[in-house]
Amino acid sequence: MDARDIIIAPVITEKSMAGTVRSQYSFEVRRNATKTQIRHAVEQIFKVDVLKVNTVNVDGKVKNFSRRGVRTSGKQADWKKAVVTIKAGQKIELGGVNYFEQ
Numbered sequence: 001m002d003a004r005d006i007i008i009a010p011v012i013t014e015k016s017m018a019g020t021v022r023s024q025y026s027f028e029v030r031r032n033a034t035k036t037q038i039r040h041a042v043e044q045i046f047k048v049d050v051l052k053v054n055t056v057n058v059d060g061k062v063k064n065f066s067r068r069g070v071r072t073s074g075k076q077a078d079w080k081k082a083v084v085t086i087k088a089g090q091k092i093e094l095g096g097v098n099y100f101e102q
Contacts, residue, residue: 003041049087
């Protein structure tokens, strides 16, 4: 499996931005990816040294909809989040723009 298949997208939220002070970056990853695969993918794509990888399986939210008087419910997709701690002094930049430090 290619490194770009494992890392889907960065997670850019207030909480993940606060983690960049401690050199922690959050990514959405494939649900079947292991910590070792995530470590190697981040090191290969961003050319940084990974110290630690924490993962969490996030359950999708259940949403209720009403259309033309009919109530129905749906569920968002489940996904996996990886919080990657990199070596102090290193940064991750995406496309020349550092989204993690704004």
